[in-house]
Amino acid sequence: MNWITNYVRPTINSLFSRREVPENLWTKCTECGTMLFHRELADNLNVCTNCDHHMAISARDRLVSMFDGGVYVEVAVPEPVADPLHFRDQKKYTDRIKEARKKTGEKDAMLVAEGEMGRTPVVVAVQDFSFMGGSMSMYVGNAIVAAAERAIELGRPLILFSAAGGARMQEGILGLMQMPRTTIAVQMLKEAGLPYIVVLTHPTTGGVTASYAMLGDVQIAEPNALIGFAGARVIEQTIGEKLPEGFQRAEYLLDHGMLDRVTKRPELKDELVTIVRMLMGLEAPIKGDLPAPEAAPEAKPADPAK
CATH class of the missing domain: 3.90.226.10 (2-enoyl-CoA Hydratase; Chain A, domain 1)
Incomplete structure (x- = not known):
């Protein structure tokens, strides 16, 4: 074991394996203190998924x-x-x-x-x-x-x-x-x-x-x-x-x-x-844009020979 093994090699490995990690991946709820993942919080429109606190x-x-x-x-x-x-x-x-x-x-x-x-x-x-x-x-x-x-x-x-x-x-x-x-x-x-x-x-x-x-x-x-x-x-x-x-x-x-x-x-x-x-006197809203239902297949007459 020498200084190359103990110092140089770990330093080189750390340089190549280091990853950029954003600092804003988590947000702390100001009401309950829960740490919230930023994507999950954004998907819920900045509303805490734990206590329902509405953030800005x-x-x-x-x-x-x-x-x-x-x-x-x-x-x-x-x-x-x-x-x-x-x-x-x-x-x-x-x-x-x-x-x-x-x-x-x-x-x-x-x-x-x-x-x-x-x-x-x-x-x-x-x-x-x-x-x-x-x-x-x-x-x-x-x-x-x-x-x-x-x-x-x-x-x-x-x-x-x-x-x-x-x-x-x-x-x-x-x-x-x-x-x-x-x-x-x-x-x-x-x-x-x-x-x-x-x-x-x-x-x-x-x-x-x-x-x-x-x-x-x-x-x-x-x-x-x-x-x-x-x-x-x-x-x-x-x-x-x-x-x-x-x-x-x-x-x-x-x-x-x-x-x-x-x-x-x-x-x-x-x-x-x-x-x-x-x-506005309009019809009730429709939830989602659903495709029109397919027409039901016409019933075939029964074969008398069977």
């Missing part, structure tokens, strides 16, 4: 999961004036926008797309919480108006997935003005006789819940989603009382008449298709 899902992954075959066409959204207030806190607003766009790969906090869900034509708007907390900006207002106008143009229902921490502070009153703007857009849909369905996801708070997020013909939420206007701590300090357990969670709001349904994410598409087709 990106806006694009949401669109892929909703549309048939993951195929959709994005609806163009007009670009608003950049940094109209020349706002600056610790950083310039323009720098924050650049960072958010680099991080998410998106222009702003909402995506609008059109396509088919269960063979049913729809327009879908999805708020992206990873983009500056999904804050309601002028771009978000433009996106909702564009979604409503496109839905009216095509005669399709509009489905909106909300996820926000409120209005974008860097746009001040211009961000808050998106509350009445989006309310008018929703009213345009109602006057056109088209359904407007809102799916409230975790979290949906602030001015969003005082405008378009609570104006749906049907209000659905994902399990345990935080939904409210002011924070629970602010409310407790204001009224001087302890709030009940589960306050501002989806199940509490359902029990108190603020929601119509609380639906798990893997079941959401089928439920939305059923509701949309019902509101």
